[in-house]
Amino acid sequence: MIVSGRRQFVFTRVVLFWQWRNTLTFTVAGVGIVALHELFEARHLALPTLPLAVVGAALGIFVSFRTNTAYDRWWEGRKLWGRLINESRHWASQVGSYVGDEATRRALVHRHAAYVHTLRCLLRGQDPFADEEVARLIEDDPALRKESNLTHALLARQLDAIAALERDGALSAFRLASMDTTLRELINIQGGCERIKKTPMPPLYGLLATRLVQFYAVLFPLSVVRDLVWWTVPVNVLVCIAFALIAEAGRVLEDPFTMFYNGLPLSAMSRMIEVNVRQRLGETGLPPMLEPDAQGVLM
Secondary structure, eight states: OBOSSOHHHHHHHIIIIISHHHHHHHHHHHHHHHIIIIISOOGGGOOOHHHHHHHHHHHHHHHHHHHHHHHHHHHHHHHHHHHHHHHHHHHHHHHHHHOOOHHHHHHHHHHHHHHHHHHHHHHTTOOGGGOHHHHHHSOOOHHHHTOSSHHHHHHHHHHHHHHHHHHTTSSOHHHHHHHHHHHHHHHHHHHHHHHHHHOOOOHHHHHHHHHHHHHHHHHHHHHHHHHHGGGHHHHHHHHHHHHHHHHHHHHHHSOTTSSSTTSOOHHHHHHHHHHHHHHTTTOOSOOOOOOOOTTSBOO
C-alpha cells in the first residue's frame, strides 16, 4: 500500500505501463477521425455534441460504480484486519492474565502469531510452510501439512489447549468462555477475508467497461472534431484515459490481499501483531517493525 513518498512516480508508471495500449488506441482513433474530417473532407461524419455528452455521463457512472464496489471490498478487508489486530491484542492480554503456566502462555501466544502470519500467506496465495515468519514460531508438523484449512487447525489447537486447562482446573469456566468468544471472533474475521478473496467480482463488469470506453474513443472525436480539429487527438486521449484509469482502479482494488502496491500491508500488520502479543510475555529481541520502502510502499 502506498503510504508516503514518490506518488508521482507511481502515477507515471500507471499511465506509461498500464495504459500504453489504451493511450495508443485513443490516439489512433483521434488521428483517424481528424484525418477523415480534414484530409478527406468527410464532414458528414461529424456528430452533435449533446448525445455524446449524455453518453459520456452515463459511461462515467458505469465505470465509477465498479470502482466504488471494488473500493468497498478493499476497505472491508482493511476493517477486518483492524479487528484482527484488536482481537489479537485482547487474546494476548487474556492469556497473560488467565493462564498461570509460563510455557503454556508462550505456546498460546506464539501459536497465535503463527496463525496471523499463516492467514497472511494464505490470503496472498503463498506457501505458509515456506514462510520464515511461520517457521520461526511453530515447528513443521506433518499433521498440519495435511490440513485443508491450516488457519482453522491452528485455532482448533488453541481451543484444545485452553479446554485442557479448564479440565485440569487451571482455568475457570467463565474465563474459558471468554477466550472461546475471542477464538470465535477470529474465525469470523478469517471467514470474512476468505469471502473477499474467493469471490471475485463478475468479469463482465470489467469487459463491458473496457469495450464501452473503446467505443466512446471513436465516437467522441466525431462530436468535437469540427471545433477542435487536430486538438481533438489530445483531448480524446485525455478524456478516454480518465475513464480507462477509473475502470483500472476498480480492477486493482478488487483484491485487497495481493502483493501489488495497492494491496493491504499485511506483512507490516502481521509483524506488528507478533511484536505486540509477544511483548505481553515480556519477551525482548523481537523482530523490527516493517517500514515503507524508498517508493513509499508498505507491504
